[in-house]
Amino acid sequence: xxxxxxxxxxxxxxGSLTGFAAELTVEQARQQRFEAAHRPRRLVFHSDGVAxxxxxxxxEPTPSVITHLPGTQTDACTYSLIHQFPVxxxxxxxxxQEWPPGITERLFGKEGPDGLDDYIAFCxxxxxxxxxxxxxxxxxxxxxxxxxxxxxxSNLWKQTHPELLIGRRGDPHPPHGNTxxxxxxxxxxxxxxVEVVSEVAQNYPVDGLLLDFFRHLPTFKTTALxxxxxxxxxxxxxxxxxxxxxxxxxxRGMKTGRPLLLAVRTPDTFEYSHALGLDLEQxxxxxLIDVWITPGYFRLTEWEDIVKLAHSHDMPVWAATxxxxxxxxxxKNSIEAYRARIMNMRRAGVDSVWIFNYxxxxxxxxxxxxxxxxxxxxxxxxxxxxxxxDLGPKYAGFYLANGLSYVGRPKYFAPAEPEMLKxxxxxxxxxxxxxxVKAATSHGFTAAITLKLQAAGVPExxxxxxxxxxxxxxSLQGEWIDYSVPPELVKLGINQVTLRxxxxxxxxxxxxxxxxxxxxxxxxx
Numbered sequence: 001x002x003x004x005x006x007x008x009x010x011x012x013x014x015g016s017l018t019g020f021a022a023e024l025t026v027e028q029a030r031q032q033r034f035e036a037a038h039r040p041r042r043l044v045f046h047s048d049g050v051a052x053x054x055x056x057x058x059x060e061p062t063p064s065v066i067t068h069l070p071g072t073q074t075d076a077c078t079y080s081l082i083h084q085f086p087v088x089x090x091x092x093x094x095x096x097q098e099w100p101p102g103i104t105e106r107l108f109g110k111e112g113p114d115g116l117d118d119y120i121a122f123c124x125x126x127x128x129x130x131x132x133x134x135x136x137x138x139x140x141x142x143x144x145x146x147x148x149x150x151x152x153x154s155n156l157w158k159q160t161h162p163e164l165l166i167g168r169r170g171d172p173h174p175p176h177g178n179t180x181x182x183x184x185x186x187x188x189x190x191x192x193x194v195e196v197v198s199e200v201a202q203n204y205p206v207d208g209l210l211l212d213f214f215r216h217l218p219t220f221k222t223t224a225l226x227x228x229x230x231x232x233x234x235x236x237x238x239x240x241x242x243x244x245x246x247x248x249x250x251x252r253g254m255k256t257g258r259p260l261l262l263a264v265r266t267p268d269t270f271e272y273s274h275a276l277g278l279d280l281e282q283x284x285x286x287x288l289i290d291v292w293i294t295p296g297y298f299r300l301t302e303w304e305d306i307v308k309l310a311h312s313h314d315m316p317v318w319a320a321t322x323x324x325x326x327x328x329x330x331x332k333n334s335i336e337a338y339r340a341r342i343m344n345m346r347r348a349g350v351d352s353v354w355i356f357n358y359x360x361x362x363x364x365x366x367x368x369x370x371x372x373x374x375x376x377x378x379x380x381x382x383x384x385x386x387x388x389x390d391l392g393p394k395y396a397g398f399y400l401a402n403g404l405s406y407v408g409r410p411k412y413f414a415p416a417e418p419e420m421l422k423x424x425x426x427x428x429x430x431x432x433x434x435x436x437v438k439a440a441t442s443h444g445f446t447a448a449i450t451l452k453l454q455a456a457g458v459p460e461x462x463x464x465x466x467x468x469x470x471x472x473x474x475s476l477q478g479e480w481i482d483y484s485v486p487p488e489l490v491k492l493g494i495n496q497v498t499l500r501x502x503x504x505x506x507x508x509x510x511x512x513x514x515x516x517x518x519x520x521x522x523x524x525x
Contacts, residue, residue: 009214022257030287036207036259037290037316041075041352042374044318046079046133048357050248073374074367076129078210078354079119084138084155085182086192091204095195097305099154108132116204125131125326131208131263132200135215136193142169142178157192166221168179176399177217177224184219184277185234197201197245201252201260208261209245213278214296214320217267217399226401230277239279242288253374260364263291263393265320269300272396272406284313293318297325301408302432303348311349318354319345326392327514328415335365336385336517342373343384343434347492380435381445385391386516388412388429388497413511415454421511423459424503430494435518437490446522449485451497454513462509467495479512490516 043295047066066077081089088096091114108114110310123130132448152169162168164186166232167179182189197209220230249260266273266280281288292315294306310317324332331337353373372378389412397404410428413419421427440447456479464471466489474483
């Protein structure tokens with residue numbers, strides 16, 4: 001734990017001696033935010049809230065999606081109450097647009113607590129930080145299905161101001177985005193963000209604000225249309241917006257003596273973010289943000305590099321756990337796969353894990369993961385499923401021209417993107433394993449480890465090696481070959497998997513997927 005800075009102690013002491021809260025200086029308010037941003041948080045749970053359909057709207061003391069959190073390792077919550085900017089859900093607003101009109105009054109009355117008040121009260125009761133969250137450019141309204149049509153009908157501001165959008169709904173989408181995205185080059189869009197955020201900061205005692213730029217990229221029309229980079233003017237305009245929000249937080253902190261933090265979610269490198277118009281490096285240098293959340297649909301570099309980048313700017317980084325969208329991969333969003341991903345995040349030294357859109361399992365499994373994922377110790381010796389690439393790089397090219405050139409990690413085969421292994425060829429995979437398997441015995445566990453290869457056309461002279469050691473012939477089930485792995489072969493960290501063919505048998509072998517399963521059992525006495 002960090003010690004509270006002496007300048008804050010002096011300010012609070014003055015307030016207690018004089019009978020009123022002394023107003024902080026701007027330096028004290030910023031130091032207070034810095035201290036709060038670096039507070040330990042095991043898990044941060046994100047909720048996307050309730051459905052936009054008024055038939056699904058309800059008034060309960062708390063949002064039902066987070067009622068299962070008490071008793072877990074959760075320390076903070078982020079709640080997305082603006083999904084289709086600037087449409088506001090379940091709290092009173094003049095800056096945003098309520099949908100459907102009058103719903104907040106019908107649910108909560110003209111006065112008294114509303115949905116955001118209830119959320120804050122829920123968090124206070126259970127000892128959680130309460131963060132308000134906003135998707136800066138969600139484009140679920142771009143689709144022509146029933147869900148997309150509903151989202152589009154709900155956003156009257158977009159319908160009234162089509163000139164602020166990247167394109168016109170119904171027209172062909174630009175090569176690197178959706179027509180219904182806002183173009184943040186327009187000052188009216190940025191001004192609306194300031195109005196909406198200011199309203200929340202002034203009217204509700206939230207602990208933090210979150211702007212999710214990853215839902216959805218891009219931010220500017222220039223890159224959506226195919227430019228390889230946003231313009232300097234666009235980057236400067238967005239940075240100016242962040243400065244205004246920094247000043248807003250300064251003022252609230254000085255007045256109330258309570259920090260108001262700002263987190264942003266962006267892609268995981270300065271270079272890719274910069275190309276999109278998100279000058280993340282400058283934001284960190286100027287301390288315009290307090291917490292960095294990354295990644296989203298894709299990850300460009302390794303977790304160790306992400307942590308090093310953030311910490312070199314004294315910036316806490318929360319690791320986002322977006323669902324895997326690797327097409328046709330089996331068990332990609334199983335609880336075992338989530339545990340493995342989070343274990344690697346924690347080994348790399350992330351400051352917290354941000355549980356995002358976690359809707360894939362029965363509530364029992366959700367509760368189980370939320371009682372395990374908060375530390376290395378509680379994740380240790382739980383069953384896991386490791387893969388070479390949990391997210392895949394495909395979407396990096398979707399959101400930015402030449403976007404795949406920013407990928408700094410090896411690209412491996414996947415079920416929908418197989419690769420061929422010809423005679424006398426070999427293929428090497430660096431598989432990160434966050435488990436210290438060799439320590440299982442001393443903690444009273446046994447580990448059963450299986451390396452699983454999905455492939456077609458496997459010849460008799462095919463050989464697989466783990467860390468230089470050939471594995472015995474595996475058992476075949478459909479396209480999957482399961483290889484039993486001695487626990488002593490598995491390293492904590494990078495494990496080299498080599499797929500090797502001889503030259504005696506002609507024909508191509510198709511490589512589709514590689515997974516490593518670890519299952520622990522209590523050792524019998």
